Amino acid sequence: MNDAHLHIILVHIPIVLVPAGAVMLLVSLARRTQAASTAALSLLAVATIFAVPAFLLGEGAEEIVEHLPGISESLIENHEEAADVALWLTVATGLASAASLLGLLLRQNWARHSRLVALLLAIVASASLSYAGSEGGKIRHPEAYATSEAGSQDNDDD
Numbered sequence: 001m002n003d004a005h006l007h008i009i010l011v012h013i014p015i016v017l018v019p020a021g022a023v024m025l026l027v028s029l030a031r032r033t034q035a036a037s038t039a040a041l042s043l044l045a046v047a048t049i050f051a052v053p054a055f056l057l058g059e060g061a062e063e064i065v066e067h068l069p070g071i072s073e074s075l076i077e078n079h080e081e082a083a084d085v086a087l088w089l090t091v092a093t094g095l096a097s098a099a100s101l102l103g104l105l106l107r108q109n110w111a112r113h114s115r116l117v118a119l120l121l122a123i124v125a126s127a128s129l130s131y132a133g134s135e136g137g138k139i140r141h142p143e144a145y146a147t148s149e150a151g152s153q154d155n156d157d158d
Contacts, residue, residue, distance in 0.1 A: 002060070002064055003057045003059075003060025003061050003063070003064060004060070004061035004064040004065055006053075006057050006061075007054060007057035007058050007060070007061040008061070010050055010053055010054035010057065011054040011058075011133065011136070012133075013047065013050040013051075013054070014047040014048070014050050014051040014054065014090055014129055015129045015130065015133050017043055017044070017046065017047035017050070018044060018047045018090060018093065018122055018125050018126050018129055019122075019126040019129075019130075020043060021040050021041075021043035021044035021047060021097075021122055022040075022044075022119060022122035022123050022126055024036060024039060024040035024043060025037060025040035025041065025044070025115065025118065025119045025122060026119060027040075028040050028115075029115060029116070029119065034104060037100075037104065037115055038101065038104060041097040041098075041100050041101045041104070041115070041118060042097075042101065044093055044094060044097035044118060044122055045094050045097045045098050045101065047090065047093075047094065048090050048091055048093065048094025048095075048097075049094070051086075051087055051090040051091070051094075052087070052091070055083060055084075055087045058080065058083060062076055062080070065139065065140070071139060071140075072139070075135070075138050075139045076139060078135045078138075079132065079135040079136045079138070079139060082128070082131050082132035082135045083132040083135075083136070085128050085132070086125065086128040086129045086131070086132040089121065089124055089125035089128045089129075090125045090128075090129065092121050092125070093118060093121040093122045093125045096114060096117050096118040096121050097118045097122075099114055100114035100115050100117070100118050
């Protein structure tokens with residue numbers, strides 16, 4: 001397994017866990033269940049742990065794929081810039097989640113408000129991760145972003 005393979009494997013974990021954690025946290029806040037909040041905040045913290053090596057492996061992945069035929073340097077740069085923003089938003093989400101977890105464990109009054117901060121960050125990080133993943137997919141999966149003019153012309157004959 002090389003850096004490109006590991007990058008692709010690891011990067012999907014925060015892309016899935018951050019939105020899942022955001023939904024869980026939203027439901028836990030609506031239902032006012034501390035156990036579900038704890039689980040959601042833990043999920044968001046774990047997602048951050050996977051986001052860091054996924055990002056760091058991106059440089060090695062770039063070194064492997066940048067010389068392959070059909071690979072666009074501009075697509076790699078777009079993905080890299082989007083991933084940088086997504087990483088920092090995910091790290092902020094993880095830190096806010098960890099602080100909120102600590103506050104809940106210590107039964108601090110501010111912990112209730114910190115869950116809202118973690119939720120808002122998780123929502124923004126989810127969008128950013130989705131965009132970064134979409135930009136990454138364009139590097140090796142152009143078929144997923146192609147428009148089909150031939151398909152629309154086939155319907156004109158009806």
